[in-house]
Every structure is written in structure tokens, then in C-alpha cells.
Amino acid sequence: MTGHGDLVAELRRSVSGAVIWDRNELAGRDPGFDDRNFGAAALVRPRDAEGVSALVRFCAGKGLSLVAQGGRTGLAGGAATTAGQIICDLGAMNRIEEIDPRARVAIVQAGTTLAALQEAAAVHGLDPGIDLAARGSCTIGGMISTNAGGIMAFRNGTMRHRLLGLEVVLPDGRLLRDLTRVLKTSAGYDLKHLFVGAEGTLGIVTRAAIRLDPIGGSSATAIIGTKDAASALHVVGHFLGRAGTSLRAAEIMWHGFASAVARTLGIDSGELPLDAPCLLVLELAAPTAEEATQALEQGLSALWAEADIIDGAVAMSLEQARTIWRLREESEVIERLHDHPPSFDVSVPGGAIDAYVTRITEGLKAIDADYSPYVFGHLADGNLHISINTDNPPRERYRAIEDVLYAGLQEIGGSFSAEHGVGLDKRDAYERHADPVKQQLSRAIKALLDPSDMLNPGKIVGPGPETR
């Protein structure tokens, strides 16, 4: 085995132009959303795809594991590293190489942040059509590798649907270059989709072509109190089908979540209708903000009785709209109410949401009478985020909680991981709840592409036959 100093020196020789931090330098740095991210022997920051390829070949030759990292905002341990591993940090590859306004496409390096792409596209009146709270740090490569979703996915699709072309370094160091800039391509197996959501276990994304949409109109925001998700979905269905306007967000918060966030942020029920069992936040776009406001007001008063609306308000100032969005977006205050509370990210088909929330609330109480879930999420695509009001429980207890949350989800067509991926933290859930044929085929594909289990080993499909 190579000594530590030797390793860094060899890395320096093998990956020309790369910035390298050894484990001492890593120890003093911010590991991002996950304390486990910086457990590696070294971090290497290549300056281009050839550098990534050189690093992959180096690690293959030495029998070292390599873990790709982007913005380190992942929530499932997909970028966690251990002592013998090397990090491939894409942070230096953050160039927006081109915005083509006529083809409505951006060519970006994998380390580009979402916010940087949003800003560069906005100059041309365009937008990547995907948005999430970590926009300032999360990178396009990371978003591809986890198939990120966010607030606008119900309308524009997830990251997979925004992706036109991809460049990936394979585990043998070769570059797969499929930088198509067009939406329609049926030119053989569309292999780029293998790497979407693969969390760096099949290849390392180095460059992408991302679809852009024109930004049009101005929007208004409303907050609506309803008795349940079905009632909120009725409202959403109306605005989704309403011609002349365009729904940009439909977020839901259950009472337990909203009241805890409101209390922490110092928002009171004089400002917002916080007493309803469910709160729905809508953002609606129209040619002008006045028309958007009017459409929200008219639509809500027409729906009031038939949708069983309890309470509701259209924001009359930017300040009011901001307060509504703070309530929804500052969800991390929930995470701070407890020490590493168990947190989940599931997809539930629209019609099944109320029954699901009732079932898990009861199931959690059966484990511990004090347990209750904080629930919020993206109503129009059924993506719910759920935290439990307890400190990080022991393993057996955590499993019991998982079983309550995931039981029956597959059967109703939902998903135990909506937009955060599997990483390490949902490995157990994957083995217990993913289709067995899918698991077998996934392992076979991992073994085909990465026979020595070099790239991000242990994540998603688990350790390979020869654990490193």
C-alpha cells in the first residue's frame, strides 16, 4: 500500500492541473450537508473531463475507490466517503460553455451551480425550468446524478426531463460523448438515462446539454387552508387546467409542519391562515401580476364551496408573498428542532395522499405515542417530505419507522425515494422495498460497467462481489 504522502504526490503527477487536498486539509473544511462527505484520503479537483478520466484510470490502477462530489447538498449519503477513498470534486469544472437562445439549450460543465445557470439563462429570457432550495450550491452534475426534482417538476419534469445531452467518464476511463442538443433522438439505446439518478456509481458526469424554456408573465401567490389534501388537489386541478394562466408552484404543508415553522420564524395566524389542517401555497403566472392576482381571487371564490376551502388569502404585497414562501422553504428549521431526526422523501399518487398521511400518523403512534410526522411537499406531483419529531433513533427503531413509511408504497405506484436518491441511507429500504428483478438487473448493470466496483462503491446497489 502506498503511504499517504506518496499517494498525494502520485495523484499530483497523474492528474495534471488538478487541485488536491489531503486528509488534513479536508478535516478543516466544510463538508456540506453531510458530515460523512469528507472522510476520504484525498480530494482531487480536476480541471476538465480529461483530468477526470486520468483520475479514474489512476484509481483503477491502484485499486482505489472514487466518489464524485458536486455541491455536497445530497440528503441520502450518496457522497459519503471513508478513509481509503478518493473524492473527485467537480467544483473547478463550473463553466457555462454556451447558451444557445435559438435552440434554447445550455452547455454546461458538471460543476456549474443551478443558480449560475439560472442567472446566465435569464439574460436571454430563458430558464432551466427546474428549481430547488439548494440552488446556490447544488450542481448540474449532482442534480443529474440524483435526478433532482423540486418545485416545478410537476410541470416541467425532473432533471431527467431537462437533460438533452450528456458527457460521462466511464469506470474504464473512456468518455461517452452524447452531447445531443435536441429533444428528439431515437438513435439507439439512449444510454444517457442510465447515468441519471445513478449517483456516480456507473460513471462521472462531466458535461451536459440542458433544455431551457422562455420565461413569460408575472405571478401572484396565494395561501389556502383546506381540510385535507383531496380538497387542496381539487384546487390544484382547477388551476392546472385554467387556460390563460400557468401554475408555477403548488406546495402543501400539514398543520404540524406549518405551525412548528411559523412558531420558530415568529409568524402568527394573524398573518397567515395557520389553523387549517392543510395549507396550500399556489403560485400562478399570467401576462401581468394584476391578472394573476385576479385569476387567483376569482378561481378561489368560484371553488370555495365545492373544494371545501376553509380559509385563504392572495398575497397583496411582495412582503406577504415572501412570508408565505419563507414558511414553506425554511423547512430546515424542523431538522434543527431535533438531533438528526429521521427524514424521508416519498412519492404518493395524488388520490392516495390523505389515506397515506393518516396511515403513517397512526403507524408512528403505534411505535411511540409521542411520535408524529412533520409533513410538507410538492402536492401536484405527490412528493412528500416527512420528518419525525424525535432524535436519531437506534437502528431497529429507525427500521420500524421506515416500515411504516414505505409499507404498501410500491403497490399503490408510489416511491420510497422521490428526489433525494438512495445513497447509503436508503440502502436498507431499497433492498426491502424495490422490485427484486429490478435489483438483480441493476446489480448486473453495475457489474457490467464497473466490474471492480470502483465508482462510489456501496451506494444504491450495495457492495460488489469483491468488497474493496
Place this chain on the structure above:
Amino acid sequence: MTGHGDLVAELRRSVSGAVIWDRNELAGRDPGFDDRNFGAAALVRPRDAEGVSALVRFCAGKGLSLVAQGGRTGLAGGAATTAGQIICDLGAMNRIEEIDPRARVAIVQAGTTLAALQEAAAVHGLDPGIDLAARGSCTIGGMISTNAGGIMAFRNGTMRHRLLGLEVVLPDGRLLRDLTRVLKTSAGYDLKHLFVGAEGTLGIVTRAAIRLDPIGGSSATAIIGTKDAASALHVVGHFLGRAGTSLRAAEIMWHGFASAVARTLGIDSGELPLDAPCLLVLELAAPTAEEATQALEQGLSALWAEADIIDGAVAMSLEQARTIWRLREESEVIERLHDHPPSFDVSVPGGAIDAYVTRITEGLKAIDADYSPYVFGHLADGNLHISINTDNPPRERYRAIEDVLYAGLQEIGGSFSAEHGVGLDKRDAYERHADPVKQQLSRAIKALLDPSDMLNPGKIVGPGPETR
């Protein structure tokens, strides 16, 4: 080798409840869009996924090749069969099992036609968000297997983007069941995408969950004459970004195509602005048809000078709108002007379209001074359909034409097959123009899933190591 009568009898015993036609019965039937479809030894029409699995196992045991067929409307020879092969016809599996209006999802069997799904969804004010001229015959399974595109793909994505869940029979007869009904799922490798556009070479699609969108508003139609595609794209860009309305179609026809179709259908330039170099057909939706008409008129007059519009008319009656759409949709009249004219289906990024059309027009003239292309397509996603004004040429000549059409396409981010697939007819193009690493990896994946090359052999990736 089993005799022919024995084979049919054995098939009958092995696939219970299936309808079976032997080669004599096939000879008297309509093979659909491709004369080569019914070359097989027998056609088997299983009644469910278990029947498909039984058929797959039977063929595996006998060393027979199996070719899946849906509506037989494919345009690349993907469903062509030869004497020793068996057809798996999905026609009896045409049940719409469920429309869930709250989750906005349809669960359909693979043999369901697009038109049947459109009608069933419309009852709930919903639509599958994808449309193409073969809607009455093409099936959901076939559309998944070719990643169909069509008129609305620029806004709603291709079939891949409409797909939420999939059930597939694998080459070993196992069922991969991933019938997710939600948009967001990052629960491991999303293997359903491997089968999208794989043309039945990796598995046979038996069931799918398809995303539905609310239908809102009424639309108006306009036809606009411009000097080139850039000018037409300028118009499209305006309406794409116009809040309060929604662009539903942006189709382009070059003069040679439009005048030939108009002549054949008996439409004259008194009715439509047929003299311009390019004709753009727009369909715009708004809350009412009057508002849509008004928005088209206002938009076009505002754009007239800056977009270099030559001529244009907004349809003032349903009759006029129908005439405009006949001009665009009755493109098969072009195919009948010649005997099997060479036909192509490429994607070209927006900004590169005019240069591409100029280049191929010149390149074709260099092969034969009489050659000229009929060009039309889906402008907003850059998908051009191209036929050459000549009878089916000899192989070497065909290759020269292909080289003109495909040269440099990959480099500018286009695709030599946009929505028709590779099948048999684009095998040559695939080998010469697809990325070599992609080809190698695709072959490896085919060998992993279908090691004996049983499913649709010879299509896309070509014959396996042991040709059957």
C-alpha cells in the same frame, strides 16, 4: 428442426389463450406500414403478460427469434420479420385498465392505441400530451419502444417523458414490474428508460403508466410565410414566451413540400400563402377561440417587420384551419409521388436549421442535378422529415444520400434519427454516425440482457456474436 404444423401446435399448447396465425394466414393480411412485417413463421397474440412470458420462454427453449409488434406503423423496419421468426403481437392486450383523474395517470396495456387512450382520457378532461398522425393505429407499447415524438413534443416531451411506469417481459421470461404512477422517483437505476426506444430488443413492453395533463382552453390556427427557418423561429420564440396563451403546434414546411402537397390535394395559393420559401403553421390556445385568434393577429402584426414575415393568415373558420392542417398532415402524398423514395427523420438544433437545409440541398444536387428534398417537420424541436424526389435508389446511391443528410449532424448536437428509431433501415447510419463508445456499451447491454440474441435480432445494435 420442428415442422411448420408442429410449431403452430406447440405454440398453441405453450401460450394458453393466444390467437395464432400461421404463415399462410399472415400472407393474406395487411402488414401495416411495412411490407416486411409479415415475413415470419407465425404470429402469436397473447392475451396477457403471462402469455407474453410463456411465449418468450417457448422461443428461448426452441432457439427461435421473437419480434414484438404493436400497430405496425413503424417507419424504420423495426418490426420486419423473416421466415424463421415468431411475431409477438400485442393487439389483444389493448385494455385501458384505469384512468386516475386525481393522480392524472392512465394504466394501459401495451396494445392500446393512442387514439383510444386520448378518448378515454378526454372523458376526464385529460390528455396524454402526445399526438401523431398514426394515432388510430399506433400503440402505447410501440410508442414507448420507439420513443415516439410528434407534434406536441416540443412542449410536453417525447414518449419517454410521458412515461411514469412500465412492465416489461425480459428475454429470460421474467417480468420487470416498475408500475410507478408518480413523476418523481430516484429509487435506484431507473431501468424503465433502458426499454424506451429499444425497439423490443431488450424486452417486450406489456403495460405502462402514462402521465395525463388537463386540457384547457380553445385554440386558433395560423399559417405564416417566411423567408427562412430563422424567421419562423423568431415567430415561434415570441409565442412560446407569450404569457396568457399556450403554443400547441409549430410546424414548418419548405416550399417544395408544401407546393407538391397543395398541387396533389387541389389547394391553391388563393387559399393559402403557398409562395413563400417557408410556411409556418401555428396553433395557439387561449381561454376562448376568440382570444386565441386575437392573440395570433396581434402577435403577428407586432412581429411582421422584425421577423421578416412575408405573408400570413389566421384561420377564420374551422374549414380554413382544416385546410391548413391537411397541407401539413397529408405528407404521405409525397411518398406516393415516387416509388419508395428515400425518407429521413433528423433532429437539427434550432439555430442550425437553415444552414442544414441549404447544405443538404446542395449536397443532393452534387449527387444528381435533379435531386431535391421535400422538407417539413416540427420546428420548435428541430425535427425535420425529409424525402428525396426519386424512386428507391441502389444501395451505393442511398448511402451517398445518407452521407449528405447525416454528415456533421452529431457534431452540431443533432440526431440522425429523431422519432422513427433505428430498426433495420438506419442500421448503416447507426454504425457510421453513432458514437463508438455508445455503440460498444449498447452491444454489451444487449448481450447482458439477451445473451442468445433472441429478441428482435439484428435491429439497432445489429446481429449478435452468434447470428441465429
